[in-house]
Every structure is written in C-alpha cells, then in structure tokens.
Amino acid sequence: MKSLTKFxxxxxxxxxxxxxxxxxxxxxxxxxxxxxxxxxxxxxxxNWFERYILESALFRLNIPxxxxxxxxxxxxxxxxxxxxxxxxxxxxxEKSLFTIIPNKTAPTTSQESLGYETFYDIFSGNGWIDQGRxxxxxxxxxxxFLFPPKFxxxxxxxxxxxxxxxxxxxxxxxxxxxxxxxxxxxxxTFQGSKxxxxxxxxxxxxVNVSIGVLEKMxxxxxxxxxxxxxxxxxxxxxxxxxxNVQREGKDIFISHYAGTIGFGxxxxxxxxxxxxxxxxxxxxxxxxxxxxxxxxxxxxxxxGIDPEITRVGSGxxxxxFVWNKNGSPKxxxxxxxxxxxxxxxxDLSNEFGANLTSVTSMYVAPTSDVHTLVIKMIRDGAQEYWxxxxxxxxxxxxxxxxxxxxxxxxxxxxxxxxxxxxYSDAGEKIEYFLSNDGVSWENAELGKSVTFANTxxxxxxxxxxxxxxxxxxxxxxxxxxxxxxxxxxxxx
Numbered sequence: 297m298k299s300l301t302k303f304x305x306x307x308x309x310x311x312x313x314x315x316x317x318x319x320x321x322x323x324x325x326x327x328x329x330x331x332x333x334x335x336x337x338x339x340x341x342x343n344w345f346e347r348y349i350l351e352s353a354l355f356r357l358n359i360p361x362x363x364x365x366x367x368x369x370x371x372x373x374x375x376x377x378x379x380x381x382x383x384x385x386x387x388x389x390e391k392s393l394f395t396i397i398p399n400k401t402a403p404t405t406s407q408e409s410l411g412y413e414t415f416y417d418i419f420s421g422n423g424w425i426d427q428g429r430x431x432x433x434x435x436x437x438x439x440x441f442l443f444p445p446k447f448x449x450x451x452x453x454x455x456x457x458x459x460x461x462x463x464x465x466x467x468x469x470x471x472x473x474x475x476x477x478x479x480x481x482x483x484x485t486f487q488g489s490k491x492x493x494x495x496x497x498x499x500x501x502x503v504n505v506s507i508g509v510l511e512k513m514x515x516x517x518x519x520x521x522x523x524x525x526x527x528x529x530x531x532x533x534x535x536x537x538x539x540n541v542q543r544e545g546k547d548i549f550i551s552h553y554a555g556t557i558g559f560g561x562x563x564x565x566x567x568x569x570x571x572x573x574x575x576x577x578x579x580x581x582x583x584x585x586x587x588x589x590x591x592x593x594x595x596x597x598x599x600g601i602d603p604e605i606t607r608v609g610s611g612x613x614x615x616x617f618v619w620n621k622n623g624s625p626k627x628x629x630x631x632x633x634x635x636x637x638x639x640x641x642x643d644l645s646n647e648f649g650a651n652l653t654s655v656t657s658m659y660v661a662p663t664s665d666v667h668t669l670v671i672k673m674i675r676d677g678a679q680e681y682w683x684x685x686x687x688x689x690x691x692x693x694x695x696x697x698x699x700x701x702x703x704x705x706x707x708x709x710x711x712x713x714x715x716x717x718x719y720s721d722a723g724e725k726i727e728y729f730l731s732n733d734g735v736s737w738e739n740a741e742l743g744k745s746v747t748f749a750n751t752x753x754x755x756x757x758x759x760x761x762x763x764x765x766x767x768x769x770x771x772x773x774x775x776x777x778x779x780x781x782x783x784x785x786x787x788x
Contacts, residue, residue: 658674714730
C-alpha cells in the first residue's frame with residue numbers, strides 16, 4: 297500500500313512538471329506566431345503601399361473647379377481659372393492653366409507613366425522655405441516676402457500735431473471748415489442737430505456707427521446685424537445728403553464678426569477698413585473700388601481693432617498707415633509700389649518690439665515731412681511722444697527666396713512649372729528657377745513647363761532672385777505661389 301501511494305505521488309509531481317512545461321511551450325509558440333503574424337502583415341502592407349505609390353494614386357492632379365472657389369480660405373487650394381484671393385490682391389500677377397503636357401523639346405515620355413501634383417504655399421509659415429538660403433524678409437502677419445523694412449523710432453517732446461481721439465464720453469467728432477459731424481453710440485448729429493441714418497440701414501439692427509473726415513466730405517460707416525452675419529455699409533456725407541459708396545445699393549462688407557469701420561484719405565482717393573476679428577478693406581478711387589482685404593487677415597487684426605487710417609504722399613507715391621485708436625497698439629503700412637493700386641503691406645507693430653511694452657493706446661498724426669509721423673502713446677496712464685520716420689526698405693543688395701524640397705523623394709521629377717504667382721515687382725528684374733536635385737537650376741518662365749536634364753532627380757525646388765530696387769520706398773511683394781510638377785511612376 298505504501299508503495300502504491302509513493303507511486304501516485306511521483307506521478308503527480310511529474311504531471312505538474314509536464315503541465316508547467318506545456319504552458320511555457322504554448323506561450324512560446326503563441327509569441328512566435330504573433331511576431332510572425334506582425335512581420336507578415338508588415339510585409340504585406342509595405343508591398344501594398346509601394347504598389348500604391350507606383351500606380352500613382354498619390355500623384356493624381358486635383359485642380360478645384362470654379363464651384364469650389366466661392367469663398368477663399370487661407371488653407372484651401374484655389375481654382376486656376378478664377379481665384380478670388382488673386383482677384384483681391386490687385387497687383388501684377390501671372391496665371392495659367394498648366395497641365396504639364398510635355399513640350400516639343402521634351403524627351404518622349406508616355407503620359408500614362410507620369411503622375412501629376414500641385415503644390416501651394418501662401419507663406420504663412422516657413423515649413424517649405426529654405427531659411428538658410430532665403431534672404432528676403434518674411435512678413436508673417438500679412439504672409440508675404442519682401443525686402444526688409446527700415447524705419448527710425450525716436451523719443452520726442454510734446455507736439456502741436458492734432459491727433460484723432462475719442463472723447464471721454466466715447467463720442468467722436470470730425471469737423472470740416474467749422475461744420476462738425478458727431479457720433480455717440482449709434483446717434484449721428486450734424487451741427488448739433490440729430491441726423492437720421494440712411495434709409496438703407498435705418499430699419500436694421502444697428503451695431504455701431506463710425507465717422508471719418510476726408511477733404512470736403514465725411515465718410516460714415518454703419519455696421520448692422522443680419523441674422524447670423526454682420527453687414528458693413530459705407531456712405532459719404534457732404535453736409536446735406538448721404539451717398540452709398542456701393543453703387544448697386546448693397547452692403548460693401550459681409551462678415552461673421554462684428555466690426556467697426558475706419559477711414560482715411562482724400563475725397564478722390566481713400567480707404568475703409570472693417571476692423572473685425574477677420575478684417576476687410578477697400579481702396580476707393582473715384583468710381584473704382586478695389587478690395588484689399590487680403591492684407592487684413594486674422595493675424596493682422598489680432599482679435600479686432602478700432603481702425604483709423606493716415607495717408608501720406610499722393611497718387612502713385614501714396615503710403616497708408618492703418619492704426620488702432622482704441623486698445624492694443626497696431627500700425628500697418630500699405631504701399632503702392634509706384635502704381636495706382638495698393639500692392640503690399642507690412643505689420644510694423646511687431647517691429648517696434650519693447651517700445652510698445654505696457655502701452656495701452658496709440659495715436660498717429662502726419663507731419664510736414666511726408667515720411668514722418670508723430671505717435672502719441674499712453675503708457676501707465678502717462679502720455680509720451682515718438683517720431684516715426686519711414687525709411688522704406690533695405691535695398692543694399694539683391695535677395696533670394698528659396699524653397700525646401702516639395703517632394704517625398706520617392707520618384708523622379710520629370711517636369712515642373714511655376715504655374716501661378718502673386719507678386720508686385722516694383723519694376724526691378726526678377727528671375728525664376730526650378731531644380732529637381734538642388735544642384736542644377738533651370739531658368740523658368742511663369743506658366744511654362746521646364747524639362748529637367750537630370751532624369752533621376754527625385755526632389756523639387758523653386759527659387760526666385762530679385763535685383764534690389766533703385767528706389768528705397770519700393771519693394772517686390774510675393775504673396776502666394778503655385779507649383780505644378782510631374783513624376784515618373786514606374787520603371788522605364
């Protein structure tokens with residue numbers, strides 16, 4: 297009996313040992329199987345992805361149709377045929393529908409073996425820019441490249457210049473030859489008598505009313521609420537009647553955001569800015585109205601401003617300064633590059649640096665010197681004065697704008713084109729180049745294809761070289777670029 301008990305105890309111990317070995321073996325087999333499954337899955341996925349690339353699914357050209365361009369967005373590619381952002385730019389530009397079909401001098405390449413791609417950059421960042429080689433100045437607020445701005449800002453004593461400021465009760469009064477137009481809240485008075493708003497806005501929910509003085513007439517802005525949106529109306533007032541600036545009798549600004557309208561200029565050449573979270577603006581020259589909202593995006597508006605406009609110079613030499621007369625300091629310079637249109641803008645507020653620390657409000661007045669402004673700043677409740685002298689741009693040398701590679705370095709780049717470019721050239725020489733290896737550069741003409749000599753180059757770069765202007769108050773201004781290119785899909 298004892299021998300039998302001893303035998304079963306031995307069997308039980310050996311059973312536990314074998315059971316433990318079995319569990320360990322099972323775990324090992326399961327682990328090997330899982331690792332094998334992962335490796336096999338990775339292999340299958342990799343092969344599928346490579347085949348997907350070679351079949352050009354990643355390189356299909358996607359050109360939006362006109363129906364996709366009803367509302368320009370900063371991050372959405374726009375139609376070649378009708379680009380609202382370009383229409384708002386009001387400067388010299390080149391446009392083309394570019395399909396990268398090989399030209400007569402190109403080597404014979406089957407169209408079925410090519411994949412097409414389009415690249416856009418609105419210069420809102422530097423992810424696609426070679427910062428080490430680019431010598432043009434990047435204006436991050438208006439998202440553009442231009443020559444570096446130059447100015448002089450020095451402390452000054454009290455001055456006799458007249459500043460545009462609201463009164464302590466919040467009212468604003470503007471006078472022409474002893475006749476005064478005043479606004480307080482939404483109420484207009486002229487020569488002390490209440491003045492009814494124009495009939496076109498009288499029945500709407502009025503949000504605010506603003507005024508400005510030109511030469512012999514006043515400008516009046518009325519913001520009304522219409523459902524979920526806001527409408528900004530602009531009128532001129534000659535002391536007797538209102539005239540609607542929008543000739544068709546429609547509101548001139550439509551926005552999702554409430555804003556105040558500011559004015560500046562002369563009777564025949566003036567600007568209006570809608571100072572909302574996302575700004576809008578027009579340049580009015582007689583019967584011509586140009587939309588220059590492109591220069592007043594969200595970055596520039598910094599949450600919204602109470603705009604005022606100071607214009608210096610005249611005609612093609614005019615320079616405009618938009619500033620905030622109620623709240624955080626803001627000074628935006630707009631220049632015309634020797635043309636009748638506003639061609640570029642730069643937000644100088646950030647360039648002032650520590651000089652604006654603790655400043656709660658800032659007011660601007662012109663002087664007898666067309667390039668000098670007087671600025672009154674309120675800092676810690678005290679007034680201080682500064683003289684701002686606009687010295688134009690640093691034109692001591694020619695400059696370049698060079699891109700980083702636009703491709704993923706998988707397939708050879710065969711053709712390329714600078715299909716579209718927003719720019720103001722200010723009359724100086726501009727050269728364009730493309731490269732598929734970053735070493736050999738091909739001269740490029742806007743809208744025309746370039747066939748690369750290096751048949752194995754798998755990168756894509758663009759480069760712009762600009763000669764320095766002879767006039768320090770002129771600068772080229774680059775606001776957006778579109779590059780089209782073709783890649784070889786398979787082995788030839």
